[in-house]
Amino acid sequence: xxxxxxxxxxxxxxxxxxxxxxxxxxxxxxxxxxxxxxxxxxxxxxxxxxxxxxxxxxxxxxxxxxxxxxxxxxxxxxxxxxxxxxxxxxxxxxxxxxxxxxxxxxxxxxxxxxxxxxxxxxxxxxxxxxxxxxxxxxxxxxxxxxxxxxxxxxxxxxxxxxxxxxxxxxxxxxxxxxxxxxxxxxxxxxxxxxxxxxxxxxxxxxxxxxxxxxxxxxxxxxxxxxxxxxxxxxxxxxxxxxxxxxxxxxxxxxxxxxxxxxxxxxxxxxxxxxxxxxxxxxxxxxxxxxxxxxxxxxxxxxxxxxxxxxxxxxxxxxxxxxxxx
Numbered sequence: 001x002x003x004x005x006x007x008x009x010x011x012x013x014x015x016x017x018x019x020x021x022x023x024x025x026x027x028x029x030x031x032x033x034x035x036x037x038x039x040x041x042x043x044x045x046x047x048x049x050x051x052x053x054x055x056x057x058x059x060x061x062x063x064x065x066x067x068x069x070x071x072x073x074x075x076x077x078x079x080x081x082x083x084x085x086x087x088x089x090x091x092x093x094x095x096x097x098x099x100x101x102x103x104x105x106x107x108x109x110x111x112x113x114x115x116x117x118x119x120x121x122x123x124x125x126x127x128x129x130x131x132x133x134x135x136x137x138x139x140x141x142x143x144x145x146x147x148x149x150x151x152x153x154x155x156x157x158x159x160x161x162x163x164x165x166x167x168x169x170x171x172x173x174x175x176x177x178x179x180x181x182x183x184x185x186x187x188x189x190x191x192x193x194x195x196x197x198x199x200x201x202x203x204x205x206x207x208x209x210x211x212x213x214x215x216x217x218x219x220x221x222x223x224x225x226x227x228x229x230x231x232x233x234x235x236x237x238x239x240x241x242x243x244x245x246x247x248x249x250x251x252x253x254x255x256x257x258x259x260x261x262x263x264x265x266x267x268x269x270x271x272x273x274x275x276x277x278x279x280x281x282x283x284x285x286x287x288x289x290x291x292x293x294x295x296x297x298x299x300x301x302x303x304x305x306x307x308x309x310x311x312x313x314x315x316x317x318x319x320x321x322x323x324x325x
Contacts, residue, residue, distance in 0.1 A: 108142045143166065153181045205234060
């Protein structure tokens with residue numbers, strides 16, 4: 001498992017032989033690289049449009065770069081009086097000011113879910129494709145803004161970590177990891193126990209201890225109280241954005257059909273004509289989405305609800321209050 005993660009991260013994983021890839025089902029490295037020009041239509045700077053979901057009630061949810069202390073010196077005519085250090089001034093009897101400089105950049109970490117639960121789509125894209133495209137668009141724009149970019153790409157059996165750097169090489173490693181992990185998704189893939197989201201979030205906390213922009217793109221399949229606790233901790237120490245990727249099938253389950261579901265070895269038949277069964281499955285699907293959306297209110301986390309039924313860039317622009325383009 002660790003060897004596979006290393007091969008995904010370094011782009012040395014042997015490609016899975018298949019015909020010409022359908023971009024709605026699988027992404028390729030060339031497809032992700034081609035999104036660079038379109039990424040300029042987005043912004044992840046702290047000053048967000050008024051209608052952006054990244055805006056808080058009174059101020060932006062993105063705090064931007066911090067300030068580093070540079071020196072303490074005597075007050076000079078023309079200095080901003082707000083920068084006077086009153087404690088030092090009182091102790092020495094001479095006015096002193098604190099000189100601060102803005103951090104050169106802010107690291108960003110893109111966390112992208114490529115588990116089998118993401119290999120589903122009923123209208124346009126697979127959820128895994130929407131997540132990968134959103135991550136690539138964000139990565140290009142963040143690097144273009146002068147910030148460091150890295151990421152965590154995870155599937156059911158492997159996780160690849162790319163530490164944030166302000167280089168094209170780091171961005172390319174991230175795109176390669178995305179394309180490789182996405183290429184492992186297939187209907188005939190061997191069954192595997194899904195990787196717990198809690199394990200991934202603990203890796204995020206280790207890579208982004210504080211003052212990072214963290215964007216998690218996932219369908220958030222299988223969440224529990226520990227997931228919520230980890231999300232809350234990340235949100236307190238970082239700017240956290242949750243890209244909730246969903247498919248309209250979850251809220252509009254067909255009635256009167258018999259569905260056969262399988263894990264690759266065992267299969268079961270579900271009678272969607274049974275009202276109780278239909279409502280139970282619908283409530284389970286929509287309830288999980290509602291719980292994640294409610295974190296926006298209870299945890300103060302920005303949530304971008306992304307649909308696999310729409311093109312990725314237009315809906316990102318709409319959610320960020322940028323309008324059509």
